Amino acid sequence: MADVLWRECANWLIRCSIVPPDHRVTWQNAQVIDLANTLRDGVLLCHVLNKLEPGCIDLKEISLRPQMSQFLCMKNIRCFLQTCQNVFDLKTADLFEPYMLFDYTDFGRVLHTLSLLSKSSKAHSTGIRGFPSYNKAHDYYNDDIYRNLEDIANESQYGEFGEIDENYSSLTQDDDIYEDLCSFQRNRASQIPVPTTAPVEKCDYCIKELVETEKNYIEALNMIIKHFIRPLKSVLKEEERRIIFMNIKELAEIHNAFHSELFKACTSSQHRISDCFIHWKDKFVIYGEYCSNLPTSQELLDDLCNKNEIINQCILRCQMEANEGKFKLRDLLSVPMQRVLKYHLLLKELLRNTPKTHEDYEGLEKALDCMLDISQYINEVKRDSETLEIIRDIQVSITDLDMPENTELRDYGRLLKDGELKVRSHDDNRLKNRYIFVFDKVMLMCKSTRMVDKLFGGEQYSYKEALILSDYKVEDVSITRSGNKDKWSNYWYLVHRQNKTAYTMYSKTEEMKRKWINAIEKALDSVCPASTRLTDHKFNMFTFDKPSNCMDCGKLLRGMFFQGYKCATCGVGVHKDCIATVRSCGAPILPPRPILTNRAGSQSSFPSLEESENSFEDFSRIHKTIIAIVKAVRAFTGDATGYLSFDCGDIIHVYKKANNLWWEGQNQRTGDEGIFPVDYVMSQQHNSKRTSYEDPTPHWKIHQARHQATLYESYVNLNLEEQAWFAGTMDRDTASVQLENLPCGTFLLRVSPKQNGGYAISLNYNNQIKHMRVCMTEDGQHFYLSESKYFRSIVELIKCYEENTLAESFAGLNIKLLVPYKKALGQINGTGMKYF
Numbered sequence: 001m002a003d004v005l006w007r008e009c010a011n012w013l014i015r016c017s018i019v020p021p022d023h024r025v026t027w028q029n030a031q032v033i034d035l036a037n038t039l040r041d042g043v044l045l046c047h048v049l050n051k052l053e054p055g056c057i058d059l060k061e062i063s064l065r066p067q068m069s070q071f072l073c074m075k076n077i078r079c080f081l082q083t084c085q086n087v088f089d090l091k092t093a094d095l096f097e098p099y100m101l102f103d104y105t106d107f108g109r110v111l112h113t114l115s116l117l118s119k120s121s122k123a124h125s126t127g128i129r130g131f132p133s134y135n136k137a138h139d140y141y142n143d144d145i146y147r148n149l150e151d152i153a154n155e156s157q158y159g160e161f162g163e164i165d166e167n168y169s170s171l172t173q174d175d176d177i178y179e180d181l182c183s184f185q186r187n188r189a190s191q192i193p194v195p196t197t198a199p200v201e202k203c204d205y206c207i208k209e210l211v212e213t214e215k216n217y218i219e220a221l222n223m224i225i226k227h228f229i230r231p232l233k234s235v236l237k238e239e240e241r242r243i244i245f246m247n248i249k250e251l252a253e254i255h256n257a258f259h260s261e262l263f264k265a266c267t268s269s270q271h272r273i274s275d276c277f278i279h280w281k282d283k284f285v286i287y288g289e290y291c292s293n294l295p296t297s298q299e300l301l302d303d304l305c306n307k308n309e310i311i312n313q314c315i316l317r318c319q320m321e322a323n324e325g326k327f328k329l330r331d332l333l334s335v336p337m338q339r340v341l342k343y344h345l346l347l348k349e350l351l352r353n354t355p356k357t358h359e360d361y362e363g364l365e366k367a368l369d370c371m372l373d374i375s376q377y378i379n380e381v382k383r384d385s386e387t388l389e390i391i392r393d394i395q396v397s398i399t400d401l402d403m404p405e406n407t408e409l410r411d412y413g414r415l416l417k418d419g420e421l422k423v424r425s426h427d428d429n430r431l432k433n434r435y436i437f438v439f440d441k442v443m444l445m446c447k448s449t450r451m452v453d454k455l456f457g458g459e460q461y462s463y464k465e466a467l468i469l470s471d472y473k474v475e476d477v478s479i480t481r482s483g484n485k486d487k488w489s490n491y492w493y494l495v496h497r498q499n500k501t502a503y504t505m506y507s508k509t510e511e512m513k514r515k516w517i518n519a520i521e522k523a524l525d526s527v528c529p530a531s532t533r534l535t536d537h538k539f540n541m542f543t544f545d546k547p548s549n550c551m552d553c554g555k556l557l558r559g560m561f562f563q564g565y566k567c568a569t570c571g572v573g574v575h576k577d578c579i580a581t582v583r584s585c586g587a588p589i590l591p592p593r594p595i596l597t598n599r600a601g602s603q604s605s606f607p608s609l610e611e612s613e614n615s616f617e618d619f620s621r622i623h624k625t626i627i628a629i630v631k632a633v634r635a636f637t638g639d640a641t642g643y644l645s646f647d648c649g650d651i652i653h654v655y656k657k658a659n660n661l662w663w664e665g666q667n668q669r670t671g672d673e674g675i676f677p678v679d680y681v682m683s684q685q686h687n688s689k690r691t692s693y694e695d696p697t698p699h700w701k702i703h704q705a706r707h708q709a710t711l712y713e714s715y716v717n718l719n720l721e722e723q724a725w726f727a728g729t730m731d732r733d734t735a736s737v738q739l740e741n742l743p744c745g746t747f748l749l750r751v752s753p754k755q756n757g758g759y760a761i762s763l764n765y766n767n768q769i770k771h772m773r774v775c776m777t778e779d780g781q782h783f784y785l786s787e788s789k790y791f792r793s794i795v796e797l798i799k800c801y802e803e804n805t806l807a808e809s810f811a812g813l814n815i816k817l818l819v820p821y822k823k824a825l826g827q828i829n830g831t832g833m834k835y836f
Contacts, residue, residue: 003145006032008131009111012118015128016051018044032145033152036107041066042076048114049083052123056087060295063390070419071394071437074098074459084113088120108146151487177331178338182216202353207273210346211266214259217339220332221252227322228315228329235314240304244297244333247290251336254283274363277347278677281370285547285556287340288381292560294337295385298330340378344371363679373555377547380558387414388560394418394437398446401463413440413526413541413562417519420448422488422506431506435461438519440526440541440562443467443494467503470527472496474520479510492517529565531580536732536754539579542566552578584773628654630665630681644674652681724820725749725798735762736769738821742828745818749774749798759783759794763806765815772810785809 010025019025025035039045043064046057062079066072077098084090096113100106117123118130229245236244258280265271305312319325322332347368354361388410395401395409403409416438423434423445437444446461475493488506490513495502507513532539543561550557550564551572557563566573567585574582632650646652646667655673656664663681666673720726727735730750739746739762747763752773759774774783774797782790783797786809791797798817807814 003032005111005132006035006107006146008133009114010035012114012128012131013044013048016048018047018051031152032107033104033149036101036104036110036149039110040101040104041073042080042101045080046076046083048117049080049087052117052120052126052128053087057083060298063386069390069415069417070102071397071459072390073102075393077101078458081113084117088117088122090116090120104149104152106146107149108143111146177327178335178342180326181220181335182213182339203350206346206350206353207266210273210350211259211262213342213346214255214262217335218252218255218259220335221248221255223322224248224329224332225252228318228332231318232314235311236304240300243293243300246293246297247286248336250286251290254280254286258283272360272363273350274360274367275677277343277367277370278363281374284340284343284374285377287336287374287378288547288560291337291378292381292385294333295389297333301330301333337378337382341375344368344375347371366679377556377558380563381560384560391415397459398444398461398463399449401444402466409439410561412442413523415439416523417516419512419516421516424504424506426502426504434464436505436516438469438516438523440523441469443469443520443523467494469520469523471498473524474517476517494520526576529576529579531576534580535582535585536752537567537572537579537582537585538569539565539567539574542573544573548573550575550578552582626653626655627657628663628683630654630663630683632680633682634680636676636680638674638676642674644672644676646670646676646680652676720749720794723749723795723798724822725817727821729753732760732762732771735760735771738762739764739769740767742821742824743819745815746821746824747817747819748821749794761785761798761817763815763817765813770810770813772806 007025007030010019010023010030013019014021014023014026019038023038024030025038027034043062043066046059046062050057050059057079062076063069063072066076081095081098084095085092090113094113094116096106096109101110115131118128123130224245225248229241229248233241258276261271261276261279262273265273265276301315305315315329316325319327319329347364351361351364351368354364391410394415401409418435418437421434421436422431423436424431433447435446435448437446443466444463445465445467446463449460449462472494475495477492479490487508490508490510491504491506492513493502493504505516507516527541529539541562542565544557544563544566548557548563549555552574555575557573557575564573564575565579570585572582572585630652632646632648632652635647636645638645644652644665644667646669650670651668652665653668654663654665662675663678664673664675725748727738727748727750730738730748731753735748735750738748742764744764744766747761749759749761752758752760758776761772761774763770763772772785774785774794776783777790782792783794784790785797785801785806788808789800791800801817803816805814805816
């Protein structure tokens with residue numbers, strides 16, 4: 001009979017539509033541990049309560065994806081227990097303690113609580129039959145089958161937590177509201193124009209749905225403005241209105257203009273639907289701010305309504321006037337988030353029903369990429385908003401947490417794993433129980449302190465120690481099983497990289513050990529990604545204050561904190577996955593190279609340094625480097641300031657490639673400058689100038705080089721080892737140290753370890769160290785700094801710039817290679833070494 005009890009509980013969950021009928025707990029070989037593991041994270045328990053009494057738990061208050069976090073699972077379980085008592089009138093004596101479920105110590109007690117819940121008055125009113133179906137004549141909850149689950153879980157290496165079937169779960173209340181307000185099926189009079197052409201193909205229906213749902217969304221925004229923002233102006237303080245209604249007015253303006261462009265695209269052959277999304281993508285980034293502030297907005301609204309009856313009555317009256325009280329204001333505020341996450345779905349459906357031969361097919365693919373980027377950005381912002389709330393809860397739960405001044409726990413990155421381990425420090429060799437939090441940058445060791453109120457007290461920890469993870473490395477230990485029944489026999493070492501100290505860390509199972517090691521290694525790779533060894537940038541994890549784009553792929557850096565990596569030298573920001581492919585670092589304070597006089601004698605468009613008194617920065621600003629020349633394949637009209645308009649056939653000089661969708665340049669016919677969409681132009685030729693001083697350059701065939709540049713013919717001693725300026729293999733940091741205290745004009749040639757053995761010149765120029773890569777032609781026969789001069793040997797190149805200024809290759813760098821660094825060092829040290 002004891003075995004029947006847990007199966008009846010599983011069937012009750014199926015009747016509640018919490019788990020599907022084919023869930024693993026219904027399989028013939030299922031065991032009680034399967035049900036315990038399914039409920040262990042507390043997520044399904046909270047869904048059960050919302051099924052029996054809709055809205056009794058705000059799902060925003062729990063963690064729907066606790067994954068590997070014991071802290072979050074316990075928080076969910078406590079929320080379930082508190083609601084059982086407050087809403088379903090279960091007595092404290094009838095509730096299980098959180099650790100009974102999480103640690104598998106008394107699952108019978110868990111079943112007892114669920115049985116009483118299933119037969120409560122609120123559950124009975126739903127018509128869902130409770131369990132057990134029989135009158136118990138025996139205390140089955142205390143049978144041994146429910147007492148030894150911890151050992152079974154450890155031996156079987158079960159997954160650590162349960163899960164909810166996303167395909168089986170029903171729509172949330174937010175989805176219901178969005179569908180009601182913005183659904184394509186709604187038919188009512190509107191002041192906003194919609195296309196009147198009858199749909200004839202599937203793609204026409206997709207377009208009609210896109211435009212009409214956009215119209216409905218605008219009306220929903222206007223409803224909030226008309227029926228809430230304006231009437232509540234006299235009731236709410238200005239700061240309260242700003243927080244609650246955030247960007248609603250700005251969103252209404254954006255989407256009115258966006259809808260206008262959509263309407264034009266549907267009614268005129270001069271406009272394309274894809275252009276609308278590409279054009280407005282940057283404006284939609286505002287949704288990141290909106291979505292991150294939404295929980296704060298709703299929390300403030302609830303607080304005001306609970307504490308101030310006048311405000312509560314005013315809002316109830318506004319809700320009745322707006323939609324006859326069907327939707328609450330707090331729920332209406334979720335509609336913008338729902339709408340912006342629908343665009344990529346609508347575009348995906350439109351693209352699926354558009355022939356590949358359609359003239360806008362490629363444009364729609366780019367538009368879909370844009371909206372997917374926006375969607376992923378917003379989802380990551382939402383996720384980070386929840387993560388930051390979790391980190392704040394953890395920080396509050398740790399007493400005596402010792403952190404540097406003006407530092408918060410969030411400054412150490414995201415939580416990767418937490419839980420209980422046994423730890424032995426090699427300093428005192430004592431084995432201690434510790435609750436461990438692993439963040440990107442730090443490992444916190446705490447002591448768990450159980451609360452007096454075991455049901456609702458929340459988790460509390462006493463801070464013991466913090467380890468900067470980048471100072472440590474993991475050393476795994478392979479264990480040969482020999483009848484050892486100690487459940488804490490799985491261990492590994494965390495060793496200081498300078499062998500200052502070490503820790504032995506013990507987990508219950510080999511599987512848990514593997515997950516801990518993976519979390520620590522993930523943290524180490526977050527702080528110092530393996531791909532940084534493939535670049536000369538100095539990338540660090542970085543929190544960008546404003547929405548930013550990856551310098552490599554052009555897509556948004558996602559989230560609210562530590563969105564990507566920023567180079568400490570040149571300042572570029574990239575995704576972690578783009579570190580290996582982003583362009584070389586170079587020296588950011590040097591200006592772009594000027595257009596030089598070619599062999600035919602045509603003059604450069606740049607004045608010489610002697611003719612201009614501009615600083616490096618002014619020179620770069622006034623004289624933009626052309627990196628490409630393109631031709632317009634169709635007309636583009638820039639409706640806003642900063643956009644470049646052009647006609648089909650116009651020639652455009654490109655100054656900057658902002659990302660893979662938008663470039664910046666000048667229309668040679670009109671002289672106007674601005675940004676323009678890439679898919680409106682085609683390449684004419686590529687500029688041969690390098691974009692940075694250690695950046696790989698486009699390679700031209702040597703026969704082209706012979707026509708474009710002068711080859712220097714003089715020959716000298718070609719043995720590099722005998723040259724006073726040759727430093728051998730040396731990185732840029734070491735070169736900077738070597739030159740920083742030497743005279744202006746001192747230089748060296750080095751083999752760069754990060755550039756596959758290529759050469760680079762380092763130069764002390766006015767106490768600033770400049771680094772310049774020496775490039776080679778495609779056939780490997782000639783060296784050059786810029787494509788105005790080519791040399792058959794490195795020695796010839798150095799000799800040339802010992803006699804001629806570097807301004808020929810680098811604008812404003814009006815200096816020669818004056819003093820070989822070994823000679824300068826010899827003069828300082830008083831030696832008389834001779835070099836040829």
